[in-house]
Amino acid sequence: MAHGAAAGHGAHAHGEHDHHPTGWKRWVxxxxxxxxxxxxxxxxxxxxxxxxxxxxxxxxELAEPGxxxxxDTQFYNVLVTAHGFLMVFFVVMPAMIGGFGNWFVPLMxxxxxxxxxxxxxxxxxxxxxxLVLLVMSAFVGGGPGTGWTVYxxxxxxxxxxxxxxxxxxxxxxxxxxxxILGAINFIVTxxxxxxxxxxxxxxxxxxxxxxxxxxxxxxxxxxxxGALTMLLTDRNFGTHFYDPAGGGDPLLWQHLFWxxxxxxxxxxxxxxxxxxxxxxxxxxxKPVFGYLGMAYAMSAIGVVGFxxxxxxxxxxxxxxNARAYxxxxxxxxxxxxxxxxxxxxxxxxxxxxxxxxxMLYAIxxxxxFVVGGVTGVALANAGIDFALHxxxxxxxxxxxxxxxxxxxxxxxxxxxxxGKMTGRQYNEGLAKAQFWLFFIGVNLLFFPQxxxxxxxxxxxxxxxxDVYAGWNMVSSFGAxxxxxxxxxFYFIVFHTMRSGKPAEANPWxxxxxxxxxxxxxxxxxxxxxxxxxxxxxxxxxxxxxHGAHPRPAE
Amino acid sequence: xxxxxxxxxxxxxxDPSPWPATGTLSAFLIATGGIWFMHGGPxxxxxxxxALLIFVFYGWWRDVVKESRAGTNHTDEVAHGLRVGFLLxxxxxxxxxxxxxxxxxxxxxxxxxxVAHTVWPPEGIIPFDTWGLPFLNTLILLTSGATVTxxxxxxVAGDKKKLVLWTGITALLGIxxxxxxxxxxxxxxxxxxxxxxxxxxxxxxxxxxxxxxVGTCFLIVCFFRARAGHFTPQxxxxxxxxxxxxxxxxxxxxxxxxxxxxxxxxGYHGPMGH
Numbered sequence: 001m002a003h004g005a006a007a008g009h010g011a012h013a014h015g016e017h018d019h020h021p022t023g024w025k026r027w028v029x030x031x032x033x034x035x036x037x038x039x040x041x042x043x044x045x046x047x048x049x050x051x052x053x054x055x056x057x058x059x060x061e062l063a064e065p066g067x068x069x070x071x072d073t074q075f076y077n078v079l080v081t082a083h084g085f086l087m088v089f090f091v092v093m094p095a096m097i098g099g100f101g102n103w104f105v106p107l108m109x110x111x112x113x114x115x116x117x118x119x120x121x122x123x124x125x126x127x128x129x130x131l132v133l134l135v136m137s138a139f140v141g142g143g144p145g146t147g148w149t150v151y152x153x154x155x156x157x158x159x160x161x162x163x164x165x166x167x168x169x170x171x172x173x174x175x176x177x178x179x180i181l182g183a184i185n186f187i188v189t190x191x192x193x194x195x196x197x198x199x200x201x202x203x204x205x206x207x208x209x210x211x212x213x214x215x216x217x218x219x220x221x222x223x224x225x226g227a228l229t230m231l232l233t234d235r236n237f238g239t240h241f242y243d244p245a246g247g248g249d250p251l252l253w254q255h256l257f258w259x260x261x262x263x264x265x266x267x268x269x270x271x272x273x274x275x276x277x278x279x280x281x282x283x284x285x286k287p288v289f290g291y292l293g294m295a296y297a298m299s300a301i302g303v304v305g306f307x308x309x310x311x312x313x314x315x316x317x318x319x320x321n322a323r324a325y326x327x328x329x330x331x332x333x334x335x336x337x338x339x340x341x342x343x344x345x346x347x348x349x350x351x352x353x354x355x356x357x358x359m360l361y362a363i364x365x366x367x368x369f370v371v372g373g374v375t376g377v378a379l380a381n382a383g384i385d386f387a388l389h390x391x392x393x394x395x396x397x398x399x400x401x402x403x404x405x406x407x408x409x410x411x412x413x414x415x416x417x418x419g420k421m422t423g424r425q426y427n428e429g430l431a432k433a434q435f436w437l438f439f440i441g442v443n444l445l446f447f448p449q450x451x452x453x454x455x456x457x458x459x460x461x462x463x464x465x466d467v468y469a470g471w472n473m474v475s476s477f478g479a480x481x482x483x484x485x486x487x488x489f490y491f492i493v494f495h496t497m498r499s500g501k502p503a504e505a506n507p508w509x510x511x512x513x514x515x516x517x518x519x520x521x522x523x524x525x526x527x528x529x530x531x532x533x534x535x536x537x538x539x540x541x542x543x544x545x546h547g548a549h550p551r552p553a554e
Numbered sequence: 555x556x557x558x559x560x561x562x563x564x565x566x567x568x569d570p571s572p573w574p575a576t577g578t579l580s581a582f583l584i585a586t587g588g589i590w591f592m593h594g595g596p597x598x599x600x601x602x603x604x605a606l607l608i609f610v611f612y613g614w615w616r617d618v619v620k621e622s623r624a625g626t627n628h629t630d631e632v633a634h635g636l637r638v639g640f641l642l643x644x645x646x647x648x649x650x651x652x653x654x655x656x657x658x659x660x661x662x663x664x665x666x667x668x669v670a671h672t673v674w675p676p677e678g679i680i681p682f683d684t685w686g687l688p689f690l691n692t693l694i695l696l697t698s699g700a701t702v703t704x705x706x707x708x709x710v711a712g713d714k715k716k717l718v719l720w721t722g723i724t725a726l727l728g729i730x731x732x733x734x735x736x737x738x739x740x741x742x743x744x745x746x747x748x749x750x751x752x753x754x755x756x757x758x759x760x761x762x763x764x765x766x767x768v769g770t771c772f773l774i775v776c777f778f779r780a781r782a783g784h785f786t787p788q789x790x791x792x793x794x795x796x797x798x799x800x801x802x803x804x805x806x807x808x809x810x811x812x813x814x815x816x817x818x819x820x821g822y823h824g825p826m827g828h
Contacts, residue, residue, distance in 0.1 A: 021570050029570035112563050115635045118614070122574035129582045136586075163589050170585035177581070184642045192635040193565055222646045226653020230757065236592040238747030239757065241657055247676055247750035249669055252660045256653055319668070531563050 020525040031117035033102045034523060036124050038421070040098030043128055044091050045490070050135075051086030052486055054079045059445070059479035065466045076462040077145025082138055084148030085168070088268065089175050090131045092406045096271035097179075097217075098124060100413050101186060101210045103421060103523075107516035108204045110195025112528045115188035123182035130175025137167030144168045147460060149257055150231065152242040152250045157235045166235065169228045176221045183217035186210050195515075197534035201295075204514045205288060208295045209274025212302045213267050219306070220263035227256035251316055258309035265402050266305040269369075270298055272409030273340060276362045278514065279412050280344050283359035284351030285511035290343040297336035297343075304333050314382040315389045323382035330380035337373055341366060354511070357431035361412030364439050365405055372401025375450065390460075393453025396446050404442045411438070411489065418496055419503025423522030426496045434492055438485030444478025564631040566621070573614040580606035615775075619792070623784065633791055640795045644802045647765070651806055654758040658814065661750045671750070674821045679751045680743035681819040683826035687738050688815040691731055692807065695766075698727035699804045702773075702797050712787045714780065721777045721793070724800065728770035735763050743827030758814060762806050769803045772796040 020026060020035075030036050058079055061070045070076045102120065106113055114120045137144050141162020146155040155165050190211045194203065230241040231253065240246025242253045281288045288294055308330045314323055344366055353359065375397040379385050388394060411434075419425045448471035457468045464472065506517035519527045561567065580603050587599025621627045628636070660667045662674040675681050682688055705720035744752045776796045779785065785793050819826070 025570060028575045029572055031568045031570050112561075112565055113567055115565075116639060117566075117568040118571045118574055121571070122577055125575050125578035126581060129578050129585075132582070133585055163593050166589045166592060170589060174581050174585055180646050184639050184646075187642055188635045188639045192631065192638060218642060218646050219649050222649035223653045223656075226650050226657075230653070230657060230753075233753075233757065239753035240747075240750050241753050241757075246748075246753070247661065247671060248753065249660065249667070251667075251669075252657055255660065256656060259656075317668075526567070529561055529563065 030121055031113075032525060033106050033114045033117065033120060034421075034525070036120050037099050037102030039124050040094045040102060040127070041100075043124075043131065044095035044099060045493070047086050047090035047094070047131060048486075049490075051083050051091055052483070054083040054086070056479055056483050058083065059476045061462050062464070062472050063476035064473065065464055065469050067463055070462055072142075073462055074142050074145045077147070077460070078138055078143035080460055081144050081147055081168075082134070085134055085171070086131075087403065088148065088264065089172065090127070090134070092268045092403075092410070093179065094127055095410050096268075096275070096406070096413070097186070097210065097213060098127065098182065100206075100275065100410075100417065101213075101271065104417065104516055105186060105189060105207050105210050106193070107420075107519065107523065107527060108207050108514050109190060109193065110198050110515050110528050110531050110534065111189055111193035112526065112531070114185050115193055116185050119181050120185055123178040123185065126178030126181070127175050130171045130173075130178065133167050133171035133174060137164045137171060140164045140167055149261070150253075151257075152231065152234070152253050155231060155235075156242065160235075166232065169232050172228055173225060176225055179217050180221050183214035183221075186214040187218070190214075195528070195531045195534050201292060202534060202536070204274075205277035205291070205294055205298075206271070206274035206514075209270045209272075209277075209298055212298050213270045216263040216267050216270070216302055216305065220260045220267070223256055224260035227253060227260070230256075251313070254313050254316060255309070258312045259306070261312065262309045263302075263305045265398070266301055268406050269402050270302065272365065272406045273298060275409045275413040275416075276344065276365050277347075279358045279362035279416055280347050281513075282416070282508050282511040283354045283356055283362070284348045285354070285509070286347055286351040287513075288343065289346035289349075290339070293339055294343050297339040300336040301333060304329065304336070308333065311380060311382075311385070314385045318382075327380055327382050331377065334373070334377055337369075341370060341373075354508075356415075356508075357426070357428060357435055358412045358416040360432065360435045360439075361408050361415065364435065365408040365412065368400050368405045368408060368442070371447075372397055372399075372405060376401055388453060390458055391453035392449040392457045392459060395459055396449035396453060399442075399446045399449075404446065407442075411435075414489075414493075416508075417516070418493075418500075419507050419521050420516055420519075420523055422497060422500070423503055424496050424500030425503040425507055426492055426500060430488075430492050430495065434485055434488045437481060437488060441478050441481030441483075441485045445475055445482050446478070448472075448474045448478075564629040565635075566627045566629075566632045568621075571614070571617065573610050573617070576606065577610040577614065580604075580610055619779070619784070622789075622791075628789070628791070633789065636791050637794065640791075640798065644798060647802065648806075651758070651761070651809075654754070654761065655809065655813065658754040658758060658818075661754055662818065674818065675751050676749060679748070679822075680824065680827040681751075681822050682738065682742070682815060684816045684819050686826070687734055688811060691734050691738075692811045694727050694731045694734065695804050695807050698724050698731070699801060701727065702800050706793070706797050709780075709785050709790045709793055710787050714783065714785075717785065717793075718777060718780045721773055721780055725770050725773040725777055728766055728773060728800075731766055732763060732770070735759070735766075741827070755814060755818075759810060762803070762810055765803045765806070769796070769800050772799055 020032065021029065027035060027039060030039070057069070058076070061068050061076065070079075102114065105111075141164050144155070144160060144164040144167070146160065146165060146168070150165070150168065153159060190203070190207055230239065233239040234241050234243060234248075240248040242248050242250045244250070277288050277294060308326060310318060310322060310326045311330045314326070318326075375393065379388060379394065379397055415426055415431050452468055452471050452475075455468065457464055503521040505520050506512050507521075508517070515528075515532060516523070518532065583599050583603030583606060587597065587601070587603050591597045591600050661670055664670045664672055701720050702724040705717050705724060708716035708720060742752075746752055746756055773796050776793045779792060
């Protein structure tokens, strides 16, 4: 039935009429969610190369005690800063929200495009302009060496007198404006443009995850914008928001930054949750266990994520009552995340599991997220954090729980959807080899950092005592494998585009029930021009049917 | 486009447009030009960026108005989406002001921050007299909230003359507010760089004033669109958005008035500044 629907679709809506603008205008002036999604993914892959090479250079420097390559420690700081900014704002967010979100939210909810296609375009271009500004910042006056948290007084005019930090601030302003507009677009698309019968409680979990992420973006990013504006005026116009000499307080920045920054880490990981839910369901050939619980667990994570920010600030002299509150609130997040982990496991339980590359990445994600989640429970306790704050334990924790976990979801999502996006299927053997190389690489890279952190090795310092030498060497060797795995991924992307086998409309079989698999591969320029009508049990993650039928054209 | 011949859904598939990329160019010019200016350069790029931005605003929104008036694009579903989108935009604006209020209370309420000032306004700062110009501004904005509502009733009733009149009066009240605020700023007893009190005062009231300016421009556009007969009792999203924006600006002012001008002056017991 589904394939019949897809064929009917093709004949009526696309066929020979698949016209689209050509040349550079097709991309620069684009109002098409698929083209804009593709541009986001390309941007993300460029930024990932930059950010990845920076981390590789950091690990080369840290491979042995003493200074190997980086004599200028400000340059080391710039590498750390730029790596964080690039990966958070210009790799993960553009790939998952801008890329996969743009491509598949309209396809999954049965919408013909995004709600505001022109605004969709400016969201992308503002992100690109932000990236250019960020790259420019590195070439001005030694670059910004503030860390991605940009704490004053280090980020103040006294310690960064050149324009580097101003470029960084404006980069985030511009990219942030793009993200806010994108968030509005996703929310309106999901609330207003779903197919007839596609109720909220039938909507695939990836669309749910993007909806909740968009609300977090909408409410968190303006607070960052306000904080950045005050930093900008402190630096350039003589205000004293963060300057004790004028009655201000640098901790104000930390509160505002983390009020944004904590939701930001959920902005990164929630779309990953959504992707993994689709993957686990598809390759277990079962609907997601506890679909509604999964949707509302994400909502709960989104809400609670706004009231835990000061757990990043335990060592700043926070009062004991505040520490008790933030510890408790933070630990509560373990409940909805636990719901998600157990629901994924229960989805797999008794399923007919197909260990294709996307499924390997989904299971890898669950493993990494659990490891990072467990160390998160440890760090959530203010007492323990006093000992571990600003050590490599924290570095290991957040790279497990949001950085590589998010990358795993992105790789999984790429292998899952590349056939739909390009019309060509990846090579399964290559992809599986890439998975194992990458999986072993990142674990060798980050697991030893727990030991280094517990032994007291501080973050953000290019040198360390000899006692930390062993595990740092292991970690850097892991970085080598991770780098090879990353290059192999780029090779597979290239290989798939050049010589991938033609992809079927649905290469995954009965497990793939969402609407993107009812349209041909590659997805035509315009899809769902006749919106499919959804009945109970179809195409959401709640059901497992194949009953979509096109709404009769009038 | 060929696709539209088979389109059976109510949504608006927008044609490719040069405005987003041009708008991004203007943002890039403003950012780089702004940095150049802040570090001692001439404001050339900055001015060019703003000029381009205004051009993009004009071109982009002219296209939206055209699409709306072409008839078939802005169906009820699309109109609903535009309204929800605008409300979400206002929600993000609320969070922008949230940051400045946070800065204000962080500096002035010891109960939430142990290093906050125990005396507010801080020693040496002479605040404005709450019941002078600030109260007059409150009355102006509250009145404008009422006049925009009269205009809203007029558009629903299809009374074009009344709509034009009361939209114009609202915009005029916005301009008067801005004049009053400029007068107030020029008579402040504290300088922009005189510490945390002026920092929070000028940042919060200054951004509010900028929003009044934007809202006034929005209302002026609505005034001319109303005169041209763009608004019908069934369809007047542009006006509705302007009215919502105006109410938002109004509510932010009420918080500013109560927190900054009223409570924020209550710790002071000397002669007030004007």
